[in-house]
Amino acid sequence: MGLDFSIIPKYLDVVLLGAAWTMGITVASAILSFFGGIVFAVVALYAPWIIRQPFRLIEWVFMGTPLLLQLFLIYFGLVQIGIDLPAFIAGIIGLGLHFAVYNSELIQTAILAVDKGQMEAARTLGLSRGEALRKVVIPQAVRAVIPPIGNNMIALLKDSALVSVIGVSELTLSAQRVIGKTYRPFEFYILAAAFYYVINLCMEWVQRKIERRIAISR
Amino acid sequence: MTEQTDFVEIRHAQKSFGALEVLKDISLSVTRGQIVGIIGSSGSGKSTLLRAINDLDPLTGGEIWLDGVQVNKSLPHRQYEKHINEMRQQVGMVFQHFNLFPHMTARENVTMAPKMLKGLSQAAADKLAEEQLDKVGMLERIDYYPSQLSGGQKQRVAIARALAMKPKLMLFDEATSALDPELVEEVNLVMKRLAEEHMTMIIVTHEMDFAASVCDRVLFMDKGVVVEEGPPATMFKHPTKERTREFLRKHIEGAK
Numbered sequence: 001m002g003l004d005f006s007i008i009p010k011y012l013d014v015v016l017l018g019a020a021w022t023m024g025i026t027v028a029s030a031i032l033s034f035f036g037g038i039v040f041a042v043v044a045l046y047a048p049w050i051i052r053q054p055f056r057l058i059e060w061v062f063m064g065t066p067l068l069l070q071l072f073l074i075y076f077g078l079v080q081i082g083i084d085l086p087a088f089i090a091g092i093i094g095l096g097l098h099f100a101v102y103n104s105e106l107i108q109t110a111i112l113a114v115d116k117g118q119m120e121a122a123r124t125l126g127l128s129r130g131e132a133l134r135k136v137v138i139p140q141a142v143r144a145v146i147p148p149i150g151n152n153m154i155a156l157l158k159d160s161a162l163v164s165v166i167g168v169s170e171l172t173l174s175a176q177r178v179i180g181k182t183y184r185p186f187e188f189y190i191l192a193a194a195f196y197y198v199i200n201l202c203m204e205w206v207q208r209k210i211e212r213r214i215a216i217s218r
Numbered sequence: 219m220t221e222q223t224d225f226v227e228i229r230h231a232q233k234s235f236g237a238l239e240v241l242k243d244i245s246l247s248v249t250r251g252q253i254v255g256i257i258g259s260s261g262s263g264k265s266t267l268l269r270a271i272n273d274l275d276p277l278t279g280g281e282i283w284l285d286g287v288q289v290n291k292s293l294p295h296r297q298y299e300k301h302i303n304e305m306r307q308q309v310g311m312v313f314q315h316f317n318l319f320p321h322m323t324a325r326e327n328v329t330m331a332p333k334m335l336k337g338l339s340q341a342a343a344d345k346l347a348e349e350q351l352d353k354v355g356m357l358e359r360i361d362y363y364p365s366q367l368s369g370g371q372k373q374r375v376a377i378a379r380a381l382a383m384k385p386k387l388m389l390f391d392e393a394t395s396a397l398d399p400e401l402v403e404e405v406n407l408v409m410k411r412l413a414e415e416h417m418t419m420i421i422v423t424h425e426m427d428f429a430a431s432v433c434d435r436v437l438f439m440d441k442g443v444v445v446e447e448g449p450p451a452t453m454f455k456h457p458t459k460e461r462t463r464e465f466l467r468k469h470i471e472g473a474k
Contacts (some may be wrong), residue, residue, distance in 0.1 A: 071304050115315075115317070117313060117315055117317035118317060118319065120274055120313070120317065121313065121317035121319070121376075122316075122319075122331075123274070123306065123310075124272060124274065124306055124309070124310075124311040124380075125305035125307070125330075125335075125379070125380070125383055126303045126304065126331060126383065127303070127331060127334065127335070128299060128303055128305040130297075131254035131334060135330060135334065136319055139321050140319075140320065140321055143321060184252065214321070
């Protein structure tokens, strides 16, 4: 059986829908991982001991175990304690928190690297520590870590294929389903790969846009 | 009859870092509108004293009073934070390295705190930014980011930022030390103009000429104590203490 790419148009809508799900899940969990990363970083650096501990446990779980297991735990495990999440929500939470932990590491380092004169200047004007963090320190830290966070987000896009295991019809699973009908794995995996590549390019473009916008204010 | 309390009063200020005592029982009072210069070699404690006034470097002993209110009074943590934030709004500070917020334009640097802490509307804040930046000759650069400004321009924006909070007292911590020589004058001019407006100022400086021309009083500090103080004419021309003479000799030779 040779290759026949002419079969693609017939099933393109299925794969496109899968690509749309992948994009949606990636964007939603990227946003969650970004803001979650900031929250984790601030808690790790500034929260009192008693609040830090549960967060450390969450961080340990999400950093020290496979993402696949985390997705199973959130989707199948939480049902047992009465939390029944739709698969795509479970996927977004799993991916989002997993990468939030990685983003948090970057943001913590960046917060500590902001010149201490910045905090002093803000405090001198009368801002509280919290206000100074929010308006002065964190915005600068976040600007500094946009490039490495961008790398994490591309890893997130690729790992979003894992949510197929909890039944979300994203790009990889859609391709598999089409292959199940057509027995044409090469054509449709290549097609899926091409879509991942295009989404990747879009994300890099957005990242460059953001970087250019903040370049002047560094 | 009410007793005259001075505008700024430092009573028996003492500060140690571990075993190292950097301020040893310093008392100083400044009247409203007075301009006090503090000179001394690095490590003399002059910056520490300045930074104690708005509690950036809290004292380990002694009291700081501003306009009849004790700055470093003892309060439970929460209340102290609130109190100190209110006190700091009344004290402007200018740093050696400007410490402008790099992610904000000159306008945003000036308006951030007034908007946040005094609830100014955007329109009122814009007007304030224009006023204050005009005052330091930076109106044309109102929408520039710090990275697009020279050192002197940055420092002038930093002064505008401090003035926008309408402080009662301005503290200058070696405001021109990090500047290229040709940029010092523009910052000095702004400070002179403030002096003409009778802003109360405490200025830590290495520039003897500037101190002589602007200050009403000059203190010479060494090893955590005020060795000598007086009007600049006396201090610079006829210092009475040997340590002062030595410092001035070195400094004036160094400047040549």
